[in-house]
Amino acid sequence: xxxxxxxxxxxxxxxxxxxxxxxxxxxxxxxxxxxxxxxxxxxxxxxxxxxxxxxxxxxxxxxxxxxxxxxxxxxxxxxxxxxxxxxxxxxxxxxxxxxxxxxxxxxxxxxxxxxxxxxxxxxxxxxxxxxxxxxxxxxxxxxxxxxxxxxxxxxxxxxxxxxxxxxxxxxxxxxxxxxxxxxxxxxxxxxxxxxxxxxxxxxxxxxxxxxxxxxxxxxxxxxxxxxxxxxxxxxxxxxxxxxxxxxxxxxxxxxxxxxxxxxxxxxxxxxxxxxxxxxxxxxxxxxxxxxxxxxxxxxxxxxx
Ligand code: F6P
Numbered sequence: 001x002x003x004x005x006x007x008x009x010x011x012x013x014x015x016x017x018x019x020x021x022x023x024x025x026x027x028x029x030x031x032x033x034x035x036x037x038x039x040x041x042x043x044x045x046x047x048x049x050x051x052x053x054x055x056x057x058x059x060x061x062x063x064x065x066x067x068x069x070x071x072x073x074x075x076x077x078x079x080x081x082x083x084x085x086x087x088x089x090x091x092x093x094x095x096x097x098x099x100x101x102x103x104x105x106x107x108x109x110x111x112x113x114x115x116x117x118x119x120x121x122x123x124x125x126x127x128x129x130x131x132x133x134x135x136x137x138x139x140x141x142x143x144x145x146x147x148x149x150x151x152x153x154x155x156x157x158x159x160x161x162x163x164x165x166x167x168x169x170x171x172x173x174x175x176x177x178x179x180x181x182x183x184x185x186x187x188x189x190x191x192x193x194x195x196x197x198x199x200x201x202x203x204x205x206x207x208x209x210x211x212x213x214x215x216x217x218x219x220x221x222x223x224x225x226x227x228x229x230x231x232x233x234x235x236x237x238x239x240x241x242x243x244x245x246x247x248x249x250x251x252x253x254x255x256x257x258x259x260x261x262x263x264x265x266x267x268x269x270x271x272x273x274x275x276x277x278x279x280x281x282x283x284x285x286x287x288x289x290x291x292x293x294x295x296x297x298x299x300x301x302x303x304x
Pocket of ligand 1 (some may be wrong): 111113207
């Protein structure tokens with residue numbers, strides 16, 4: 001997120017805009033936590049995870065009256081365009097504000113990669129790299145102790161983090177919410193792999209697929225394995241951005257400001273087949289990129 005804040009701020013200033021930062025998203029907007037941002041204010045943040053503007057969950061912002069209030073606040077501050085950096089809830093907030101007359105743009109930023117209109121969200125690649133690195137460490141112990149390792153990863157209702165990191169780290173089994181393998185099937189698979197000479201296995205559980213504690217108990221009760229369980233949790237949300245994410249943030253921010261200057265607004269910035277494109281909020285909702293079932297098959301072939 002910081003990489004995007006920096007890129008939006010500097011590109012906008014370069015083009016002659018005055019920039020304001022808003023702390024804690026829509027909550028901060030309602031509380032008027034609004035302050036001018038200069039190019040130097042975003043110095044040194046590109047390699048830092050998180051967001052210098054802080055963030056807050058604020059589901060109340062679905063309320064039409066709050067959105068109108070926010071719109072009036074933005075007008076009072078003389079703000080012509082609002083650039084929202086966030087996930088699908090943030091995009092819905094931007095969509096709401098645009099219905100009240102605000103000019104908005106959304107830059108997709110969530111580790112979950114679960115937004116329509118884009119194949120990549122900023123933060124996803126960084127989270128993947130973190131998971132792959134962590135599983136590598138866990139695998140060393142699993143291998144030495146000949147133990148099954150269960151690793152729970154984030155992703156909300158989507159299996160993107162689990163599937164992609166599973167392919168990258170060579171997990172034996174990946175449980176995703178889109179198509180969760182039944183647990184008795186998991187046990188059968190583990191027994192089979194043991195018969196084939198595998199001394200240990202890594203199982204990635206997407207948080208939306210199963211409660212990882214229940215997976216551990218089920219395996220323990222239905223096989224002779226006693227799996228270890230690691231919940232990666234907030235480890236996945238921290239750390240500086242991967243080069244891919246930092247470059248994505250720079251490219252999306254550039255397109256965002258250029259689009260506003262061309263007189264077009266109320267759009268999501270998307271990454272589609274290597275290109276940065278803009279897409280209306282309505283179209284973005286319809287253009288979903290769910291997990292690729294073929295990659296799920298590939299993973300099981302490669303983990304034989
Ligand atoms: O959306 C990003 C995310 O990290 C999800 O993967 C996860 O479910 C959620 O946020 C956790 O957020 P919180 O700590 O607010 O529950």
